[in-house]
Amino acid sequence: MKTGVLKWVWCLGLAVGLPSCSGVEEQEVVSPDRHLVVGMTELDKGEYGDVSFAVYYNGERALPLVRLGMETNRQKYAGNLKFKSVSEAKPITDDYRMLTGKRSHCVNHGTERVYSFENEDGNILDVTIRAYDDGVAFKYGVKSVAPEEFVVDEHTAYDVPQGVKRWMQQYTLGYEGFYPLSTNGRLEGQPDANLWGYPGLVELRDSVFMLMTEANIRRGHGGSFLCNADSADLYRVRLFDKQQPMGETWESPWRVLIIGTLSDVVESTLVTDVSDPSTVEDTSWIKSGSASWIYWAYNHGTRDYQLLKEYFDLAAEMKWPYSLIDWEWDQMGNGGNLEDAVKYAHERGVKPLLWYNSSTNWLGPTPLYRLNKPEDRAKEFEWLNKLGVFGIKVDFFLGDSISSMDYYIDLLEDAAKYNLMVNFHGATIPRGWQRTYPNLMSVEAVYGAEWYNNNGVLTNQAAAHNATLPFTRNVVGPMDYTPGTFSDSQHPHITTYAHELALPVIFESALQHMPDRPSVYYGLPEQVKQFLSVLPTAWDDTKLLAGYPGTEVVMARRKGDVWYIAGINGTDEPRVIGVPLENLGLEKSCKVTWFKDGSDGKSFVTEESVSLPENGKVVQVTCLPRGGFVAVVK
Template sequence: ADFHLPYMLIDAEWDEMGNGGNVEDALAYAKQKKVAPLLWYNSSTAWCAFGPLYRLNKPETRQKEFAWLESMGVKGIKVDFFSQDSISTMNYFVDILEDEAKYHLMVNFHGAPIPRGWQRTYPHMMSVEGVYGAEWYNNKETLTDSAAWHNCTLPFTRNVVGPMDYTPCTFTDSQHPHITSNGHELALLVAFESALQHLADRPEGYHAQPAEVRSFISSLPTVWDDTKLLSGYPSSYVVLARKSGACWYIAGLNGTNEKKSLAVDLSFIQGPVKEITLYADGKERNQFDIQMLSALKKSVHEVDCLPRGGFVMKVSLD
């Protein structure tokens, strides 16, 4: 609510709340705060025992559950832990999509294989995981040493296939520490495409950021009109631009362990530029250097990045 974000996920085991309230109390509180809730479900086809279980597998129980969700003001679900790519599993995906449409629900398929174009038929399919994302700072040390080059590879590989629920932009450390800069983490919100861009850090992680960064997160678009790869090489670096309305958002990621200067050529922008705001790396990994750039002096801007650093540039048009 503080960041004016439209949705909030209530994650696994909401069916076991026992600390003075239940999920219906949580849904009522979300409505009071004018935040639309999303609920997590186990696909109940895999190895994990987190609940709720077995509510989506059969048509009759699934439709009963979806009707209840719609009546409670829930706007979508995240379905997790699909175990395989079999025909029966593919049919299960489609069955969920078909029934959800009847009850006006969105879906994010997590613990799932890469998307296969279903969003063209079912526009309420917002995103699919199918990627090593930020949760792997938490589950194992998978991203501790590889995050930066991994993040600079995904725009050329996995994210080309379709929307990707990486759960980007986590500033604070979990079980395994970040080696990427805060500028790098912020840039993931633009570099990675997902119709539901799932911010997954602790609330205090976002509240601790400078006011300009908090404002950027609050106003980030959910729909892109155009995308351009300005420069890059897989695992090394990427500079990628996305347009929404009268603004271009340009993300730069350094995937190397060395300082790197990334060139941003704005000559592709048609028409006059009103202002340019740069959210760049500060002197330390967890700091920002926020600047207003002159749009009139030059069309190419060199942005210095820390090792495993990054930046976002917001270009507002007249």
């Protein structure tokens, strides 16, 4: 039979323009702007049963079903739950400052309710649900019933019907793959391949999108990913570790669903909104900026002291604050060692960054085993302070296990004690740590320009891939793609120079590694070099002006009173891209500098004007196949 209080048949009332249900209190969660409503489904399996909710967007059902539940080695909280209570609606306001990222002042508003359910053993599962103006976040809470109890499974699952467009990456430990467009969520005949990494983008209905991810991984948490091997329509959350210790009480990470238009998704800060506040009091030493980087052009290089000096000279010439000394620096020769290199960098006014192997996965490149133990980290970080190194890049991690997540946090916390910025490579995606640990400047977790070194796959796919990343991977946090490769490395690129110039604006990373050869940057037109010299890498505001995954993207980012606008064509055909400027608050009279595709794709057309167009301030820019443009508006 149905229990009266669980007869939650979408009693959404005024929130979605439906009549209230007789005899049932309003128990949905409604976003402050009333665009999003979360409602529990009715329980139709007797006194105990499954628990799920659906999401309505602008009065229409958007996400059909989210199934809830978890289990431990002692208790099951799925399929056997009975409603106990729901809290009053509680307003949530997130208001905080960020040193890096898409927005310096982040403000979001939400509404929270806590639903409590009892299993057949009389134990309680709490489900906290928040409806924000730009999405839904929820988490589980449970008290342990035994000292040796641990979490073994989660029953969260997202119902995404076949035929719905989706851009999802197959799960790999390094999150280095493509996000191909598909309307079929299943890889038939490949059950082991039906594992999907965060974030996953879905177009729930025309122009209504949802990005699935997770946030606020704390010490003792493992990461998760999605699996639909059992049902093509149902993406179930699967824990990386099947034994997650609980302690006396346990809270899951937040499961995050960013929902709305593409601009709502791209501009959202929901991942950091639900993450813990900063743990670093003095942040004056944390400075974003561009860095020269030797590895890309030579597929090694750091062992050669004379060659490395050229990259310090490049950073000095381009006025980039940093230069990254990559792997095998402990084997440096040809006239100098690491100490000599750091000294030379300081003489040129450049701050060196230093690469480390995490020594947890691929153990080839040195140095090894310098950061794994707390006492070794302290010794190494103290040495780096004395040497004059400003940050570390730690590479080759081993998945999303609890031990890996704890190691990430160890590195961030200990590095902060020694005023060291951190860049993770061969690593997991950002999950909100950039707020909690503001010395986290960037994370790879992307199929980036480094892959021009490894095989020829990126050559033909780069343009569409680059036009997909702003809607997927880069939404959740900084992305060390290493953009701005004008020449070729081991394998060619066929994107235009203007396309490449646009990428450091379109892709957000507080440390923006510029990987091409010094001679290439020196050979760029003077105005282009000036643009790269002053380009910010952390932003006061970010807006998506136009675009669709894999086709095109136009992004506007503001620093102070200057807007940097960049667009790319993700297709193999010429394309006219409209650039709407009406929402940027620009004056009619302002200085605009354009960098557009030259006729051969290997040059630039530079134009300057002192006014914006009429007709709604929409500028039409013609791009070559795989082309792009940049505009600087003051």
